[in-house]
Amino acid sequence: MADSFAGQLLAWYDQHGRHDLPWHHDRNAYRVWVSEIMLQQTQVATVIPYFEAFMKRFPDVAALAAAPVDDVLSHWSGLGYYARARNLHKAAQQVVAEYGGEFPQQQETLEALSGIGRSTAAAIVAQAFGIRAAILDGNVKRVLARYHAIPGWPGQTAVLNQLWQHSEEHTPEDRVRDYTQAIMDLGATVCTRSRPACERCPLQPGCTAYARQETTSYPGAKPKKAKPEKTTWMVILEDHQGRILLERRPPSGIWGGLWSLPELDPAYGPEELPDACERQFGFGCSDAELISGFRHTFSHYHLHIQPARLAVTGPTGVAEETEQRWVHRDEALALGLPAPIRTLLTTPEQTALL
DNA sequence: AATTCGTGGAA
DNA sequence: TTTCCAAGAAT
Numbered sequence: 001m002a003d004s005f006a007g008q009l010l011a012w013y014d015q016h017g018r019h020d021l022p023w024h025h026d027r028n029a030y031r032v033w034v035s036e037i038m039l040q041q042t043q044v045a046t047v048i049p050y051f052e053a054f055m056k057r058f059p060d061v062a063a064l065a066a067a068p069v070d071d072v073l074s075h076w077s078g079l080g081y082y083a084r085a086r087n088l089h090k091a092a093q094q095v096v097a098e099y100g101g102e103f104p105q106q107q108e109t110l111e112a113l114s115g116i117g118r119s120t121a122a123a124i125v126a127q128a129f130g131i132r133a134a135i136l137d138g139n140v141k142r143v144l145a146r147y148h149a150i151p152g153w154p155g156q157t158a159v160l161n162q163l164w165q166h167s168e169e170h171t172p173e174d175r176v177r178d179y180t181q182a183i184m185d186l187g188a189t190v191c192t193r194s195r196p197a198c199e200r201c202p203l204q205p206g207c208t209a210y211a212r213q214e215t216t217s218y219p220g221a222k223p224k225k226a227k228p229e230k231t232t233w234m235v236i237l238e239d240h241q242g243r244i245l246l247e248r249r250p251p252s253g254i255w256g257g258l259w260s261l262p263e264l265d266p267a268y269g270p271e272e273l274p275d276a277c278e279r280q281f282g283f284g285c286s287d288a289e290l291i292s293g294f295r296h297t298f299s300h301y302h303l304h305i306q307p308a309r310l311a312v313t314g315p316t317g318v319a320e321e322t323e324q325r326w327v328h329r330d331e332a333l334a335l336g337l338p339a340p341i342r343t344l345l346t347t348p349e350q351t352a353l354l
Numbered sequence: 355a356a357t358t359c360g361t362g363g364a365a
Numbered sequence: 366t367t368t369c370c371a372a373g374a375a376t
Contacts, residue, residue, distance in 0.1 A: 039372035046362070047372085080360025083375075117374045137372045157355060184372060193370075194365065222369085252376095254359075299370085300358065339361065 005147075005203065006172035006179050012202035013182030016189070022051050029103035029128040030061050036120045036127075037084050041138075044188070050079050062101055064092040073258060074336030086257050087115030105129050126180040134167040135180055136160075139187025144170075145219035146191060149208035153220040227297070231304040233264040234341070235277065236349075237285065239312040239326065244345075245281070246332055248323040254298065255338040259325070266306070273308055283314035291349045296340045307344055 002011065021044065023035035034054060038047045054075050058064040064072070069089050076085035091113040095103060103124070104110055110121040122133035141154050144166045152159040172179055190197045198210050209215045237245040246259045268276050273288035291307040327335065329345055337345070 036372065041359090041371055041373060042361080043363075043371055078361075080362090081373090083359065084373095087374085115374065119373065123372070135372080138370080139372065155356075188372085224368095252359090256359080296360095297367090298358095298360065 004172075005170045005206065006175075008202040008205075009182045009186065010172075010175055010178055013178055013185060016200075017178075017182055017185045018189075022048055022055075027128065029124060031055065032124050032128040033103070033116075033120075034058075034088070036123050037088050037115055038079065040084060040120070041081060042079065046079070050075070060101075061092050061095050061103070064089065065096040065101075069257070070259075070335060074334060077258075077336035077342065078339045080339075082256055082258055084115055086251070090114040091116065103128070105131065107131075107133050123180060126176045130177050132171060132173055132176045134164070134171040135184075136164055136167050137184060137187075139184045139191075140167055141219055142193060143183060143187045143191045143203070146196075146209035146215050147203055147207050149212065149214070149218060151218075151220055153222050155222060159220070225300075228301045229304065230301050231266040231306065233266055233268065233273065234261040234305050234307050234344070235264060235273065235288070236261060236291075236307060236309040236345075237277065237281070237312055238309065241328075243326040243328055244332065245312075246325050246327055246335070254303075258338055259332070259335045260338055260341050261307075261344075270308065274310060277310060278314075283312055285310040285312055285314075289349075291344075294340070305340065305344075307349075309349060 002008075021035075023031050035047070035051055038051055038054075057071070057075055058067060067089070069086065072085050072089045073082065076082060079085075094113055095101060105125065107121045107125045110116050110124055111118060116124070119135045119137055122135045123137075125131045125133045126135065141163050144150065144163050145154065148162075148166055150159060150162050150166075154160055154163060170183075186201070186203070190201050191203075194216065196215050198204050198207070198215060201207070201210075204210050207215075209218050245262055247262050249255050249258050249260050251257050262281070264273065264276050264280065270288050270290055274285040277283075277285045288308040288310050291309060293304060293306040296303045296305060325335075332345060333342060
C-alpha cells in the first residue's frame, strides 16, 4: 500500500497537502456541494471570498431553496458560468422537495441533480461521506496524463475515457477523502501545467512523462481555432429620475438569466439609435452619447461592446415580452450584473471620439 | 461528440 | 498584447 500510487500520494499529502480551505471546516454535504460547483473551471483563490459570502447568506440547503433566484445570481455576479448558479438553486429545491433536505449519498442519485455531473458527484460522495468514488477534474487529468503519458487532448472522448479508467484504478478503498484532496493538491501545487516541480513530486518514480523528460507535452493541447468577432450596442437608457433600464437576458447563451443593459442591432448607426430605441422600447430618446467601446474576450469569441447613453424623453411604459426593470445604479449593482456591465456602470463614462 | 457556457491570473 | 486555461456540466 505504502508504495502504491495512492500510498505515495497520501504520504505526501499528510506533509504538504492543503488542509485548511474554507470548505474543509464544518464539513457537510451542503458546503462540499456548493464549493465543488463554485470550483468548476474556477481557481481556488477566486472562489474563497464568494464561498464565504454565499455561506453567510445561504447557510444551508433550505435557505438556498427558499431564496429568490435573483438573490442567488447576485451572489454569483463576477464568478462566471451563471448556469451553475441557476442549477444550484434548482438542485437545492430538488433536495428539499424530493429528499426532505437531506443529501442522497449515492453517486448516481446526486448526478441526477441539476449541475452535478460525474466528477462533482464523485467529489461530493468522497469528500462529504468518505465513500469511494473516482473524480476527474483538471488537476487529475494533468497528473494522470503525465503519469501514464497519454497522448491527445482530453476534450476528445477517447482520451477522456482513458483518463477516467486510470482514475478508477488508482482510487483506493481507504482514505478516499484524503486521496481525492491529495491528487487535486498535487496537480495544483506540484504537477502544474507549466514548470512542474518534479523534484518535489512523490509520483516521480513511476511517472512516464518524467522518465521521458516530456512532462510539458501532456496533456495534449487543445486544437486552435480563430475566435469570431461579434459586435453589439449596449444602451444606457436614463430617465429624468436617473434610473436606467435593465433587461433579463434569456436563460441560454452568454450571461444567461442575468440582468443587463438592453442590446440593439449592431447594424444601426449611432444616429439611428434614438429611433431604434423608440421602436424597440416604445418611448422617445435624445441623441445617443457614445461611450468608449471595449472588447471583451470569451472562450470562443471576442465581443465588441459599443455603449451609448440616451436620455429618455417620453413616458416609460412597462415591459412586454422581455422582463424589464427601471432601477437606480446602486440597485442595479445589487441585482447582480455580468462583470463587464458592472464595470461599465461604475466607470466614469467618457464620450468617445469615434 | 464537439461546442458552449465567464472571469481573472499567469506566462 | 495575446493566449491559455482552471476542483466540468449541459447540450
